[in-house]
Amino acid sequence: MPGERYFAVRDRLVELLGWIDDFAAEVGMEAEAGEVGPSLGQPVLIAAIGEVNAGKSTLLNALAGSELCPAGPLPMTSEIRLYRHGAESERAEGAWVVDCRRPNEYLRNFELLDTPGTNARGSEHLPSLGPFLEHADLVLAVFTAENPWTAATWDALSRLSPAALGRAALVVQRVDLKQPLDIPIILGHMRDLSMKRLGRELPIFPVSARLALEAKRSRPVSRELWSASRFSNLEHFVSERICDSMERRQLLHDGWHHAARKVRRLEAFFDIRRRGMEDDAWFLSGIERELELLRDDSLAASPRVLVAALERYRAEVEVVVRRLRSKLGWWRSFARLLLGDRLAVEIEGTFAARMQEMVIGFAQDDAARMLSACAAHWETLRPRVKERMGFEPGACAVADAGREDVIGRFVAGLEKALPQALGGLRIRGVLDPLLRRRNRILQGFTVVGLLLLIAAGSCGLLGLSGLPFGLLAGAWAVFLLAGCAGWITRARVVAAYRERLLAGAGTFADGLRADHGEAIRVLFRDYSSGLIEVRRELAAQKAALQPRLERSNSLYIALKSVELEL
């Protein structure tokens, strides 16, 4: 096929441009303002003009290597027929032009324009033909070898603009009907006529299109027919016209530069992306530092917060002490003297239970306070991530559904510390000796009082007058003393126990300190897990960029190899 090398380079360039465009669309690179690629795919238009029966249609068929245009001895072509590649169809475009589509490979690169004879009756088609000829890449003026000096075709040629004439050539058709010796004479005449009629000597090709077509269609291709057709000179000329024409070369160069510019823009685009990702990574480590600062602030505030927890501790001590005081009332104490005393164990149990409740309450409030700070921080972080990295980081990991779990973990962390903190108070068994000593005093008084009562009763039975009243009064006096001793010892026991518990407040807080710090660390670890999605997104972006960089590199290399062929 003529222009094979040109079309190979053009097709490669068109393919590359397609890849580059797809790639740019895939990565979301916006087109430059007013960016329009050169229309490289535009086929070469070859028009044939000449008198009726000159052999125009056969000439075009010979170029295509198949019988596209109807040809015959009678006037065949009565309208301008433009043959283009496509599914078989014919459609009238106005009164004189027929758009003919054929699934012919040759038509992928060449469009063929078959025309009615220049001497055909009527010239209504001429206004429609003019623009085609002006834009054609090659105008072939066909003459018959039998009568090459007919005027109508020269007239048609002389109507062409100088530019279009520059793209015209003369074809002397049906040379197989002439003796070889006649041909140089005919060509000489043609040259003279060309100079006379057009003021310039157009290239002339004596051919036999019929033989060329037959040669192309024979299998294997007949060399004799081909050389007899003298068609190769014409095809060589067509090739050169395409490869060497300034417009076509310029088009290829424009196409190449367009592609190269786009690849460079892609590279710059990826470079900006890569730098953007590095900035994003830096931005993300800034955010992580913020989180660490927030955590360190909470750790630093831990002793202060635990001091605040002591208020709760003291309040609980008052509650326990009040309960102890009420249990040390006279009647209860007297009942315990008779039934056995387990008050020390009961009060210690109550104290431990209340301490546990207190620690849970404190931990819940403390965790909720820190989580609120985290949630507020996340709300400041969210728009910054969106603006900087271009995606929504989602809800805070320790808010809403996750919040209860985090609080649960924080509480469990502090609860773990409770046995040790209570152990540090060393209050186990403190109450027992105090109560025992009190019980002994009360027991002494009670026994003495009861003995006096019994003695008074016995004296009364024996009829000893006077003595029973004295003993009864003594008994009441002892019971009164027992009441006073109970009241005094109750105050002492309560005061001693309270003092002991309050003195342990600092130790209790110290016992919680290490686990409080650890629980804070766990809480902030949970909070920073919200950034995992952000980190994952950044890693995915980085991973996606690498093959794209490689792809743009290979496009550039492919483009360089096309440049060598240009």
Ligand SMILES: Nc1nc2c(ncn2[C@@H]2O[C@H](COP(=O)(O)OP(=O)(O)OP(=O)(O)O)[C@@H](O)[C@H]2O)c(=O)[nH]1
């Ligand atoms: N011997 C010979 N005859 C040819 C050659 N080329 C065309 N013919 C014959 O010339 C006649 C006219 O050919 P066409 O190709 O139809 O000529 P045309 O210029 O298209 O004619 P219109 O469409 O009627 O204007 C046909 O009978 C062809 O067979 C050739 O190279 N040698």
Ligand SMILES: [Mg+2]
């Ligand atoms: Mg014809």
